[in-house]
Ligand SMILES: Cc1cc2nc3c(=O)[nH]c(=O)nc-3n(C[C@H](O)[C@H](O)[C@H](O)COP(=O)(O)OP(=O)(O)OC[C@H]3O[C@@H](n4cnc5c(N)ncnc54)[C@H](O)[C@@H]3O)c2cc1C
């Protein structure tokens with residue numbers, strides 16, 4: 001389930017053996033978030049080309065899995081493809097459904113032109129489109145780098161094809177200071193190639209006369225009198241608090257891409273009631289060294305077992321596939337496990353460097369909307385704890401409807417959880433009993 | 446540690462516990478509500494919030510339901526309607542032979558329920574998106590709806606301003622009778638009181654046992670499909686009355702009947718009918734499909750509606766499907782108010798009032814006999 005780096009890496013190994021494999025993905029093409037590409041483009045990773053044409057793999061694209069039932073005879077997947085119900089039973093399942101972005105609510109984040117960095121990335125990668133001319137990238141975390149890189153590339157392309165085009169990145173703001181990288185010194189020692197990656201990125205920026213302003217955050221976004229133009233306020237961060245010293249600045253732009261990292265998409269794992277654990281405040285699927293979940297016959301790989309990037313996802317997918325084939329104890333698997341360990345140390349350190357502090361919610365105006373689908377504000381959520389007696393995300397949701405709308409908390413669960421933690425609440429496990437888009441009509445057939 | 450002292454301890458902060466607290470407080474008694482979780486963390490957090498008179502046959506439950514329905518509006522008047530209480534009305538429809546529906550509505554109207562028979566054109570007027578095939582129905586203007594979790598929370602919050610004490614996150618582990626007192630214990634608290642009200646819903650049998658008594662309350666699973674927000678396609682609470690016939694038939698598979706309604710947030714809730722039917726099954730694809738099929742055949746426009754969520758809860762039920770309201774036969778001072786099955790929201794106000802009246806030795810608003818715990822406790826006496 002999921003044809004991103006983790007799912008594809010597993011499929012590649014499985015396709016070399018005589019097992020029959022179905023690969024499900026809700027997108028029209030393989031690649032997941034990392035290898036997102038436009039329809040007419042070649043697949044971005046050379047080493048997967050033969051996998052994509054393997055006769056042992058049966059691809060089920062634009063197919064959304066909405067339910068799974070587990071019985072002794074196997075696991076039955078219920079999915080919808082082009083309005084048709086698919087119902088198939090399997091001996092083994094590998095869940096590799098990836099992550100969801102985690103925005104941080106700030107006043108004005110619901111205005112048009114404001115988007116998550118991932119949404120901007122998808123527009124660029126999937127459709128070759130830059131939705132404006134003056135672009136700001138802000139937030140925190142390593143994901144800002146690839147977004148800026150694709151943005152630069154895309155800007156170059158558009159100015160070479162249309163010399164009159166004048167698209168510019170007008171600001172890059174990273175909340176965390178560079179000095180926090182000390183928190184990941186072990187990770188860097190074990191993964192020296194990452195230092196080279198970072199240097200290359202910085203040199204690239206320099207060449208374009210761009211710089212990342214660190215220790216600064218966007219605290220509000222407002223409309224201006226001129227069409228499409230937004231005015232953002234950028235303030236320095238002192239400790240975890242917004243400060244006015246040195247003074248903040250204002251900046252006009254028309255696209256604001258914000259990223260505060262990712263959170264695992266636990267929709268499918270929650271349907272299967274897989275055991276989960278907390279890692280760096282994220283709920284992740286609990287797996288053993290062979291990526292086996294708590295349920296017999298179910299493996300999990302990629303971002304759902306912890307945010308770590310595509311390289312770890314690939315290793316995990318491979319390790320899971322080897323174990324599915326009964327080769328969990330092989331040398332091939334052992335080598336991959338060592339590599340996974342090395343990369344995980346880096347990823348864990350990275351999560352520490354770019355930790356989204358619970359106190360960051362304090363910068364916000366009380367009436368900032370946290371749950372967009374149901375338009376629930378921060379003070380309504382706080383009120384549900386202070387006044388109505390909510391004691392968890394679950395009960396707060398019953399009172400406020402935060403997380404009950406179209407996206408079923410995919411966007412806000414993690415943020416409501418962080419607000420709830422301030423009130424001493426234990427974390428509420430994610431529960432989304434319906435995994436993907438399905439209509440009553442499709443169910444009635 | 447010094448024990449707390451009060452007149453009434455109410456165990457359970459669901460809607461039933463909240464309403465007991467309301468009427469006990471109105472009766473001038475000092476009370477503490479205690480819950481092992483927080484407010485509405487039990488079945489009340491899974492309920493649909495219908496306050497219905499239309500789905501009950503004449504008898505003690507209907508009598509209580511009628512009174513309780515009006516009392517809900519009095520509570521809203523008193524405390525402020527911050528829980529979306531509206532008398533939206535119910536519409537029971539029949540696809541085939543409507544004789545049993547009309548028979549039921551006739552007897553209901555004799556019992557004091559407002560009913561109005563409606564034909565195809567009136568049905569279309571009440572529900573413009575309903576299937577054109579529907580020819581017969583009964584409109585029940587008294588049927589109402591509320592948001593039960595908000596109701597319980599709001600009632601308890603307001604009562605705390607009127608002297609009620611609410612203690613969350615304390616599980617009752619023991620109930621002891623000593624001389625004239627009942628002592629309720631948790632791992633860190635001891636509360637002495639004259640009366641204890643067991644409003645622990647599905648877990649009421651457990652509470653009775655802790656006190657040294659017995660009560661046959663069991664869980665019965667029920668669930669609801671929730672669609673994505675839609676325009677107002679469904680105005681009333683609409684249900685398929687054919688289940689009356691279905692239940693009469695011995696075909697167990699047919700024991701689902703659609704109950705469809707819109708909520709203020711725009712989502713449509715599709716449930717199995719309360720009261721006469723119920724599942725002991727877990728969420729299963731086949732049941733979801735059957736409910737979806739029934740819903741789309743009643744409202745064809747819902748075929749395009751996206752299913753967002755399915756949730757379930759455990760309805761507390763007693764062997765004869767009537768709630769248990771009254772004094773325990775074995776333990777003096779212990780009262781039960783539980784086992785309301787699929788109607789606990791609707792019946793909560795009336796039940797709370799009856800409890801307060803029994804404690805105060807007043808004549809209750811309905812004859813409490815049929816609800817007495819004694820009907821299940823004879824064997825132990
Ligand atoms: C919006 C976004 C953009 C990102 N862009 C980048 C980037 O540019 N560079 C980078 O280094 N990292 C990026 N990441 C991080 C990225 O998630 C990982 O580095 C990597 O792709 C993880 O691989 P994965 O296989 O675990 O998950 P993914 O690549 O996310 O793959 C998961 C796949 O599962 C499918 N899926 C999920 N649920 C269902 C369902 N119910 N039914 C059917 N299919 C389903 C999805 O369609 C998806 O294709 C991005 C993440 C997000 C959320």
Ligand SMILES: Cc1cc2nc3c(=O)[nH]c(=O)nc-3n(C[C@H](O)[C@H](O)[C@H](O)COP(=O)(O)OP(=O)(O)OC[C@H]3O[C@@H](n4cnc5c(N)ncnc54)[C@H](O)[C@@H]3O)c2cc1C
Pocket residue numbers: 456457458459460461462479480481482483484485486487488489490491492493494495496497615616617618644645646647648652666667668669716719756757758759760761782783784785786787788789790791792
């Ligand atoms: C899917 C579904 C839909 C429904 N729809 C409707 C409807 O539309 N209309 C309607 O009228 N009814 C409906 N019902 C039924 C209704 O929800 C219940 O009858 C009602 O909520 C019961 O309320 P209660 O207060 O008795 O129980 P609960 O809400 O369960 O409260 C009991 C409380 O006792 C607490 N407790 C238990 N043990 C202990 C202990 N040892 N110590 C301390 N505290 C304890 C629990 O934590 C809980 O909070 C529905 C039920 C379901 C499942």
